[in-house]
Amino acid sequence: MTMAQMPVRPTEPAPPVPAAHRRGRAVRRRRREDLAGYVFLSPWLLGLLGITAIPMLLSLYLSFTDYSPLIPVTEANWIGLENYRRMFTADPQYWHAVRVTATFALIAVPLKLAAALGVALLLNKAMRGIAAFRGLFYLPSLLGGSVAVAIVWRSMFNGDGAVNSFLSLFGIEGKAWVNDPTWALPTLMLLAIWQFGAPMVIFLAGLKQVPIELYEAASVDGASAWRRFVHITLPMLSPVIFFNLVLETIHGFQGFTSAFVLSNGTGGPVDSTLMYTLRLYNAGFVELNMGYASAMAWVFLVVIGTITVLLFSTGRFWVHYSDSEAK
Amino acid sequence: MNPITRSATPDQPTPAPHRTRRRLLAAALALPLILGAAACGDDSSEGGSSDKVELSIFWWGADKRAELTDKALALYTTKHPNVTFKKTWQANQGYFDKLATLTAGGNAPDVFQIDDNFIAEYAQRGVTLDLTSYASSGKLDVSKFPKSLKEYGEVDGKLAGVAMGENTQGLVYDKTLLDKFKLPAPTTGMSWEDFVAWAANVSKVSKVPGTQDPSAVYQALWVYLRQNGKDLYKDNKLAFDEADIAKWFTLWKNARAAGATPTPDVIHEGNDSSVAKQLVVTGKAGTSWVWVNQMPELKKNTKSELGVIAYPGDPSAQWARASMYFSVFKGSPKKDAAVDVVNFLANDPEAGKILGTDRGLPPNLDVRKQVSESVTDPSMKQTIQVQDELGTKFGPTSPSVPPKGHSKVKSELIRIAEEVTYGRSTPEAGATAFVTAAKAAIGQS
Numbered sequence: 041m042t043m044a045q046m047p048v049r050p051t052e053p054a055p056p057v058p059a060a061h062r063r064g065r066a067v068r069r070r071r072r073e074d075l076a077g078y079v080f081l082s083p084w085l086l087g088l089l090g091i092t093a094i095p096m097l098l099s100l101y102l103s104f105t106d107y108s109p110l111i112p113v114t115e116a117n118w119i120g121l122e123n124y125r126r127m128f129t130a131d132p133q134y135w136h137a138v139r140v141t142a143t144f145a146l147i148a149v150p151l152k153l154a155a156a157l158g159v160a161l162l163l164n165k166a167m168r169g170i171a172a173f174r175g176l177f178y179l180p181s182l183l184g185g186s187v188a189v190a191i192v193w194r195s196m197f198n199g200d201g202a203v204n205s206f207l208s209l210f211g212i213e214g215k216a217w218v219n220d221p222t223w224a225l226p227t228l229m230l231l232a233i234w235q236f237g238a239p240m241v242i243f244l245a246g247l248k249q250v251p252i253e254l255y256e257a258a259s260v261d262g263a264s265a266w267r268r269f270v271h272i273t274l275p276m277l278s279p280v281i282f283f284n285l286v287l288e289t290i291h292g293f294q295g296f297t298s299a300f301v302l303s304n305g306t307g308g309p310v311d312s313t314l315m316y317t318l319r320l321y322n323a324g325f326v327e328l329n330m331g332y333a334s335a336m337a338w339v340f341l342v343v344i345g346t347i348t349v350l351l352f353s354t355g356r357f358w359v360h361y362s363d364s365e366a367k
Numbered sequence: 368m369n370p371i372t373r374s375a376t377p378d379q380p381t382p383a384p385h386r387t388r389r390r391l392l393a394a395a396l397a398l399p400l401i402l403g404a405a406a407c408g409d410d411s412s413e414g415g416s417s418d419k420v421e422l423s424i425f426w427w428g429a430d431k432r433a434e435l436t437d438k439a440l441a442l443y444t445t446k447h448p449n450v451t452f453k454k455t456w457q458a459n460q461g462y463f464d465k466l467a468t469l470t471a472g473g474n475a476p477d478v479f480q481i482d483d484n485f486i487a488e489y490a491q492r493g494v495t496l497d498l499t500s501y502a503s504s505g506k507l508d509v510s511k512f513p514k515s516l517k518e519y520g521e522v523d524g525k526l527a528g529v530a531m532g533e534n535t536q537g538l539v540y541d542k543t544l545l546d547k548f549k550l551p552a553p554t555t556g557m558s559w560e561d562f563v564a565w566a567a568n569v570s571k572v573s574k575v576p577g578t579q580d581p582s583a584v585y586q587a588l589w590v591y592l593r594q595n596g597k598d599l600y601k602d603n604k605l606a607f608d609e610a611d612i613a614k615w616f617t618l619w620k621n622a623r624a625a626g627a628t629p630t631p632d633v634i635h636e637g638n639d640s641s642v643a644k645q646l647v648v649t650g651k652a653g654t655s656w657v658w659v660n661q662m663p664e665l666k667k668n669t670k671s672e673l674g675v676i677a678y679p680g681d682p683s684a685q686w687a688r689a690s691m692y693f694s695v696f697k698g699s700p701k702k703d704a705a706v707d708v709v710n711f712l713a714n715d716p717e718a719g720k721i722l723g724t725d726r727g728l729p730p731n732l733d734v735r736k737q738v739s740e741s742v743t744d745p746s747m748k749q750t751i752q753v754q755d756e757l758g759t760k761f762g763p764t765s766p767s768v769p770p771k772g773h774s775k776v777k778s779e780l781i782r783i784a785e786e787v788t789y790g791r792s793t794p795e796a797g798a799t800a801f802v803t804a805a806k807a808a809i810g811q812s
Contacts, residue, residue, distance in 0.1 A: 109471030110492035130807075199633065219632035219639070221789055304460065306778065309635045310785045325464040327775050328488060330471075 103335035108328045116331065123335035134336070136311055137319035140225065144315065145292035148229040152292075153284055156236040160243035161273075174244070181237025190231065190301035194218055197227045218302055221312040228313055231298050239284040246280030247273070275360045282359045286351050293344055296321070316340060420704045423453040425469075426480035426693075427462035429643070429664055432725050439718040443711050450704060459641065463774075470494055470696075477699040478708060481528055482691045483519070484774040489694065490527035491771055496695040496702055498526040506703070507710045511731040515765045519689040522768055528692025529709050532727020535685045535757055536586050536678045537659035541575075541647050543671035548573045553654070555677040555757070559591070559618060562679040566627035569653045576629040578654040579637045579646045582619035583784035585777045587656050589766075591615055593684035603770040604811050609798040616787050616794030623788070628652070631788045638781050643668045659754050660690055660727040663746040673746075675753050682757060686765035690727035724750045775808035 078085070098113070103123055107116035127134050163174050183189040196202045199216035207214045217223040254272050263271070274281075296317040299307065307314030307322070320340070324333030426436065433456050440452045455476065457465065463485055469475050470489075481489060489495050501507035509517045512530065520528040538553065545552055550572060553565055566577025581587035589599045592615075598606035622628055629637070629652055637646040642661045646652035648669045657665065659675060666673055677685055693712065695705045712718055719734035724747045729735040739751045769776075783801045786792040792800065806812075 108488075108492060109467045110489060110494050112473075199636065215630075216632035216636060219635040221785075221791070304639050306639065306781070308639065308782065308785070309632075310782055310789060310791065325467055326778075327772075328467055 099334040100338060102331050103338050105331045106329075107331040107334070109324070109330050110328060119331070123332045124339070126332065127335060127339065133311065133314070133319060137307075137314045137316045140307075140312070140314050141293060141295075141316040144225065144229060144232075144295060145289060148232045148295075149285070149288050149292040151229070152233045152236050152288060153239060153281070155233055156239035156284070157243050157277075157281075159236065160240045160247055161269075163240075163244060164247045174241075178237035178241060180235045181240075183235075187297060187301055189235075190298040193227070193231050193298070194302050219309055221309045224302070224309060224312045228295075228299055228302055231302075232292070232295060239288060242280055242284055243277070246277045250276040278359045279361055282351075282355050286348060289347060289351065290344055293340075293347075418449060420450045420701050421453055422450060422478060422701060422705055422708060423455070423476040424478040424708070425455045425466065425476040427457055427459045428480075428725070429458075431663070431667070432456070435722050435725050439712060439721045440708075442715075442718060442721065443708060447707075450708070473698065475696040475698065477696055477701055477705040478693055479696065480531070480691055481694050483689065483769050484777070486520070486528050486692060486694070487522050487768055487773070488771040490522035490525060493697055494694075495527040496697045496699070496706075498529065498695065498706065499524075501706050501710075502526055507706050508714050508731075511714065511733050513687060513730075513732065515687055516689055516730055519765070519768055520692055528689075528694040529713050530689035530691075530727075530730045531693050531713065532660055532690040532724070533687045533730060533754070534658040534660040534690040534727040535687055535754060535761075536590055537657050537662070537675040537753065538654055538678050539645075539647055539657050539662065539665060539673050539675045540654040541650075541669075541671045542674045544573055544575060544650075544653055545569070546672075552674055553676060553679075555682050555760075557679055559679045563618070563622040563625060563627050566622065566653065567625040570626045570628075573653070575650065576633070576646075576652045577627045578622075579652045579656060580619050580623060580628040580634045580788060581656040582616055582788065583634075583638045583781040584656045585780050586658070587678055588612075588615055588780065590678045590684050591680065593766075594680040598766060599776075600766070600769055600773075600809075603809065605802065605805055605809070607802075609795075609802050612798035612801050613794045616784065616797050619784075620787065620794055631785070631790075634788055635785055638785065647671075647673070658688075658690060658727075659750050659757075660724055662750045662753075663725070663744060666746040675749065677757055677760070682760045683762040685757060686761055687758065688765075689730075723747050728754055770809050772809035776805045779804040779808060 102113070102116060104118055104120060105116035106119050106122075107113065159177055163170060163177065180189070197217040198204075199214075199219070201217075203217065204214035215223070217227045250273060254276070255268055258268050258272060294317055295315050299313045299315040299318050300321070303309075303313045303318075305318075305322070305326075307318045316336070317340075320333050320336045323336060324330045424440070426432070428436075433454075436456070437454065440454065444451055466475070466479060466481075475494060481495075486495070498507055502509050507529065509526075509529065513533070516530045516533055517526075520526055520530055540553055542552065544550075548569075550569055551565075553562060557565070562578070569575070569577035585599070592598055592607050592611060595611060597611055600606055619628070623631075628634060629646065633646065633651050636644075637652065637655065640646075642657065642664045645655040645657060645665060647655035648665055650669075650671075655665075656678070662673065662675060693709045695702060695709060699705055712722070713729075714731045714734065716734055716737055719729045719731065719738055720741060722729070723738060723742060723744065728751060729738050735751075739748075739755070742748050742751065780801060783792070783797050783804065786800075787794055787797040
């Protein structure tokens with residue numbers, strides 16, 4: 041309905057209402073400009089409504105129903121807060137997925153940022169062929185969350201994979217890492233950390249912005265490389281660190297593709313890689329409890345939103361914006 | 368749109384603003400109605416045999432199945448030039464996700480393959496067309512089917528799917544490996560304990576683990592339960608208790624301790640793999656727990672010669688299961704044509720010859736006889752021979768279609784059996800966990 045009304049609004053003044061006469065042509069011209077505005081906006085607006093807003097609101101409604109994808113939406117029964125009750129009190133797998141996801145994010149995100157920053161520092165030196173190195177280090181991220189790279193990862197960390205062949209050179213007998221409940225999640229984390237290219241490029245850009253005079257002045261005062269890093273680089277880079285932290289945290293919580301591929305969609309072995317999104321997907325598309333999956337999605341949205349707000353509120357204490365002080 | 372808006376505002380020379388708004392509202396309301404009506408328009412095209420009909424058909428399987436199904440459908444088109452097909456197929460993994468998504472969007476295929484994991488759910492949700500009336504009017508012929516096979520397609524008294532193949536449990540072993548070490552082959556009817564001892568000996572002699580650990584394999588558990596006078600389900604309720612499961616888990620805990628099975632990570636790999644990557648095929652175990660109709664697919668992926676027998680214990684606990692069905696989408700605008708195609712695939716002798724035993728033994732007994740006489744593919748021959756032989760041993764009762772939630776029961780069995788395998792849980796704790804989880808999955812209070 042909302043969509044159907046939208047393009048219609050600007051045509052409202054069309055009927056000859058007395059009020060419209062009085063306001064005259066200026067009004068009409070403004071309305072025409074309004075119309076042009078809406079027309080130009082419409083591709084985005086239609087996308088927002090059709091692809092994001094309406095489905096999201098629908099999923100909020102569905103989270104209070106027993107909707108299954110096999111029935112028409114209109115036939116879903118309203119069951120109130122039952123999905124939420126079941127999620128919080130009667131589904132041990134739900135809490136297990138929460139634990140797996142939190143563990144993943146808490147470990148993989150800081151390590152990924154550290155790796156990104158470390159490599160960015162190394163690549164911030166002036167030397168021959170540095171551009172090629174930058175490209176090479178960014179490459180894993182181009183492959184990104186792709187299915188192909190996860191499949192390669194899976195075979196590398198399998199019982200007879202490349203990793204074990206390498207380890208056997210040193211006389212170490214490896215195991216099928218992805219098939220072991222203790223090692224499957226770390227393997228998944230390693231894949232996430234390895235794809236540090238995106239934050240690295242942002243760090244690199246941030247490093248270029250740090251005024252060289254600051255380092256020169258510090259060197260003259262006899263500051264060691266470590267002190268320059270702690271007292272100049274980190275504070276000057278803190279807005280970029282903050283940006284990467286927020287982005288990667290959200291990203292970390294949403295990890296799906298690699299977990300799906302590595303575990304053949306099951307989250308196994310014994311649910312050790314059952315990320316929240318994977319549990320959600322299975323609840324909706326395998327067990328066909330789409331209402332329940334919708335409820336999971338909304339709790340997830342609220343939790344990620346809360347975490348982001350918390351990050352922003354801590355930002356005041358450690359993020360340093362140089363231009364706000366300069367003015 | 369016009370007729371509606373006109374009737375909403377009869378001849379008013381200068382409509383007031385709110386009237387205009389109402390007119391627009393009416394138009395906005397009418398739009399989806401009109402679009403809806405257009406979408407329903409196809410309904411009328413049913414009937415006339417000379418009308419061009421394109422049927423969408425969707426199945427899972429390997430390349431071989433696609434090739435055979437393509438041929439059989441092409442034959443149908445030769446006989447009915449007005450009917451063409453929009454064919455889609457993919458691997459088993461992800462098939463049902465896709466089917467559910469298509470159904471949610473109202474775009475379910477006219478004809479789709481389904482199995483006993485989901486048929487109850489799809490039937491109860493009203494996705495599958497009830498074929499009962501087609502069967503009684505003769506438009507769909509199931510009279511040549513074994514009775515149990517026809518009934519395995521019924522959910523709540525409605526014929527929800529037409530069996531496209533019959534299979535039964537098969538324990539497949541690597542004959543080449545056994546011969547190499549002069550080890551005896553396992554035999555149908557040996558007890559579970561004897562089988563474990565046999566496997567432990569294979570491990571010791573050949574250094575290849577004797578058998579995949581089947582504690583997570585639901586159809587093995589199912590046979591074991593039936594041999595003990597229980598069942599997986601009865602009247603849509605669980606038909607076993609914790610003690611049965613604890614016994615099952617303990618059997619395999621002892622087998623692992625005796626060295627009869629691979630290590631837990633390899634066991635998981637076997638549980639997690641497609642047919643083509645079963646441990647007996649990849650050489651990581653001497654036997655795997657499969658369905659007899661999967662023999663050609665297994666054989667294709669290994670150089671070893673394979674043998675197949677019944678699961679251990681009394682073979683009369685096994686039964687002829689519909690390996691998969693074709694169902695017709697209830698919302699299909701071309702139901703009659705779709706049913707006719709399903710009827711053709713199930714009963715036409717030529718189509719039966721083309722399809723062979725890829726989906727299981729042909730459901731129509733006459734066709735099955737012809738196929739078994741003319742088949743040339745050695746592994747298909749083996750499938751037919753073994754299943755015929757086992758068929759003579761089946762008991763009088765076969766299970767009915769598993770209830771809604773069966774696929775979740777299966778995945779919970781894998782999860783919990785593996786917790787026991789990895790030593791993270793005891794057989795007893797695992798049994799309690801499984802019964803609780805299985806009850807929740809099928810909605811039993």
